[in-house]
Amino acid sequence: MSETRLFSVLGIAPTRDGTAVKRGYFAALVHHQPQTDPEGFRRLREAYEALSDPAQLAAAYASAPLNLVELEREYAVRFDSKIAQAAQSFIARERQAHAVASFVEQFAGTSWEQMLYHLELPAS
Amino acid sequence: MVGAQNVKEAEVTVHAFMQLPVEERALQIDRVGEVFRAAVQADYRAKNWSKLTSWAHQAENVTGLDGSVGSFEFCETHWALTWGSVITKEFERARLWYEPLHALLMQRSPDFAEAMLAMVNGKPSLELVAPFLKAKPVLDPRLGYEPSRKKVSWVMPSTEGEVEPTLLALVAQEPWGVVASTVTQWSLKSSEAVSKAMWLLAAQLAVREVVKRTGAHHHQASSHVEFFRKAVEALRAPPCLSADALLIFRILAAKMPSEIDSAAHTRELTHAAVAASAYGAHRPLVVAVVTQLKCAVSAGVPLLGLLEHLALQASEMALVGKAMLLLTSTVEAPRVQPFFLRAFSTLLSQQGTLVSEWFEGLSDANRFHLTEWMAAACSFELSQTFLLAVWSQASSRSRRSLIALVENVLLRANHEEVPAERGDVLNAPLAAKARAFWAAVRTLVLPDAPEFLEFALVNAQSGDDLNPLVQAGLGLNPDVRHMLDVWDIVRRLKHVALTNDVERQLLTRYGRDTSALALAVLTAYERAFPLSFKRKLAEALVAAVEGLQLTPHIRSALVLAQRWLVSRKTAQPRAAKAGRKSKTSRKKRTPPPESGFVPV
Numbered sequence: 001m002s003e004t005r006l007f008s009v010l011g012i013a014p015t016r017d018g019t020a021v022k023r024g025y026f027a028a029l030v031h032h033q034p035q036t037d038p039e040g041f042r043r044l045r046e047a048y049e050a051l052s053d054p055a056q057l058a059a060a061y062a063s064a065p066l067n068l069v070e071l072e073r074e075y076a077v078r079f080d081s082k083i084a085q086a087a088q089s090f091i092a093r094e095r096q097a098h099a100v101a102s103f104v105e106q107f108a109g110t111s112w113e114q115m116l117y118h119l120e121l122p123a124s
Numbered sequence: 125m126v127g128a129q130n131v132k133e134a135e136v137t138v139h140a141f142m143q144l145p146v147e148e149r150a151l152q153i154d155r156v157g158e159v160f161r162a163a164v165q166a167d168y169r170a171k172n173w174s175k176l177t178s179w180a181h182q183a184e185n186v187t188g189l190d191g192s193v194g195s196f197e198f199c200e201t202h203w204a205l206t207w208g209s210v211i212t213k214e215f216e217r218a219r220l221w222y223e224p225l226h227a228l229l230m231q232r233s234p235d236f237a238e239a240m241l242a243m244v245n246g247k248p249s250l251e252l253v254a255p256f257l258k259a260k261p262v263l264d265p266r267l268g269y270e271p272s273r274k275k276v277s278w279v280m281p282s283t284e285g286e287v288e289p290t291l292l293a294l295v296a297q298e299p300w301g302v303v304a305s306t307v308t309q310w311s312l313k314s315s316e317a318v319s320k321a322m323w324l325l326a327a328q329l330a331v332r333e334v335v336k337r338t339g340a341h342h343h344q345a346s347s348h349v350e351f352f353r354k355a356v357e358a359l360r361a362p363p364c365l366s367a368d369a370l371l372i373f374r375i376l377a378a379k380m381p382s383e384i385d386s387a388a389h390t391r392e393l394t395h396a397a398v399a400a401s402a403y404g405a406h407r408p409l410v411v412a413v414v415t416q417l418k419c420a421v422s423a424g425v426p427l428l429g430l431l432e433h434l435a436l437q438a439s440e441m442a443l444v445g446k447a448m449l450l451l452t453s454t455v456e457a458p459r460v461q462p463f464f465l466r467a468f469s470t471l472l473s474q475q476g477t478l479v480s481e482w483f484e485g486l487s488d489a490n491r492f493h494l495t496e497w498m499a500a501a502c503s504f505e506l507s508q509t510f511l512l513a514v515w516s517q518a519s520s521r522s523r524r525s526l527i528a529l530v531e532n533v534l535l536r537a538n539h540e541e542v543p544a545e546r547g548d549v550l551n552a553p554l555a556a557k558a559r560a561f562w563a564a565v566r567t568l569v570l571p572d573a574p575e576f577l578e579f580a581l582v583n584a585q586s587g588d589d590l591n592p593l594v595q596a597g598l599g600l601n602p603d604v605r606h607m608l609d610v611w612d613i614v615r616r617l618k619h620v621a622l623t624n625d626v627e628r629q630l631l632t633r634y635g636r637d638t639s640a641l642a643l644a645v646l647t648a649y650e651r652a653f654p655l656s657f658k659r660k661l662a663e664a665l666v667a668a669v670e671g672l673q674l675t676p677h678i679r680s681a682l683v684l685a686q687r688w689l690v691s692r693k694t695a696q697p698r699a700a701k702a703g704r705k706s707k708t709s710r711k712k713r714t715p716p717p718e719s720g721f722v723p724v
Contacts, residue, residue, distance in 0.1 A: 058412035068339035086292030103253040112203040
């Protein structure tokens, strides 16, 4: 049986807790009695025996699929608006810095007379 | 135009002027002022901002050097010294030089005057300067013009408060490679607190990237995971990243294929495993996953690196065992091989039972690969220690692998000593290199590998050494033919006392067993044993069958036995008469009569 399916056979969420595995087994046993559902019981027993081994339990827990969509949403809530905000203020700062640099580039080094000429201002 | 030489002269002139008493300065002010203004203009045209600041500093308390107020040269000098101070960020001085110009500009263009005022105050504003910027020509990509991406020079955060906005903006604007290298560089230059804050936030952002990339898009996230590992290491596994470390490891472990066939996948998982294993609570989980990974040969080397890292923290059987199995198939791992052999050796000496249990738990194929590799690549001492440690608990299937190990070690020793030698190791002499190995393991393997008996007896070092081997050999098999084999080997070794001892044991053990004795007689006939021995068997058989109902094969044997005994009665007097010992008849042997049983 694939490691990723072991927890679902017991009807529990992936866990590292051996007691939770035992609880899940006995809860599932009610629905898969050996007399009435021998195949279900065999699967249940197989999963329980596998998860009773600490090394296999650890490996199954680590390899159990995660809800990545949900995780992505959590991280989006945690970071995305902050990142967008930081990006906006960064862009604004950059635009300002760029404009100031252009202003300095344009006027620092030009003479007073040239400045008046460029701005089409009267010399006196 | 004022040249460099003249600027130098101007400096000297102004300096000398400044040394004069105030009342004498008035006499020189016109001439020196002219020199000063010319020098300022020269430095302004050359954009020599620091020199302009120096001029501004020297002249700020001297009236008249800048010319008459409102004059053209006055404005030019003030304009130049204003910009010199602005650019060197001497805003107070800039304000001082700009002040007379501001009034003039307010009359001509109040907006520009305000923009300049903000500039000299060190608080330039986009809204104020924008109207005075020249419009740039529009670049059209269709004409082959691509707007060049302006390289942003990021300012390193200097306080903890600056870390978050800077890093978040960095992540928003730059590809991850730039983020990772920038944070790494900044962390080297920052204070401890700022560096810590940077690693922490950047690590969390790396987790976000891993989640994003592996979630919807199934992209590789190697560089992000690697960065996260570096962050955990740099921060010495802070508790606040523990959950993130586990999360990244689980994400990658869950997406690994059932058999990893790419080194890139292994590397990605390796980074996550190293980060997670930095937390003691996650280590068992990491070890459990890593030791159960199946990977192709190409992906084995990075995995060996990970196993080494984990084994350096604590050398567990599962890790070392996994590494040993990987080493059997990964030839490109000379770096880690000595490490794991040492670790394996230590485990053997300290926790032999664990090694034994691990070996028992392997599949037949893995056991075969391991023992074959061990015989070829490990020292004889390690093979010996391993065999002695696991033999007692080994199942019969495992013992077959261990016997193959013995055979391969002997074969290797033979080949190393006589490279041209090939063929059956049991028929070759024992190589000197393997003597200690063989002496240590022979009594263990003999009961399970009787095929080694002759080799063991032939290669015994002395009579004392031979005796226990013979006794062990006799106990290997209750069949009389096996005992005859042992007797025959000892006889060929020309060890008379031991030959007689085996003879005695045989006759004692089977003296009343007519069937076994008959079989012994027939075997002796087939193998042409010396007549003296055959007669002893014959006597025993004749004595044993007295008064018994005979089966055909016993009857055949009896006929042979009686013939041997008769030949002795007739041969002995003839030999005595001729003065020589009796010898075995040189006549061609004939099958025993009247039985239908024909010895082959």
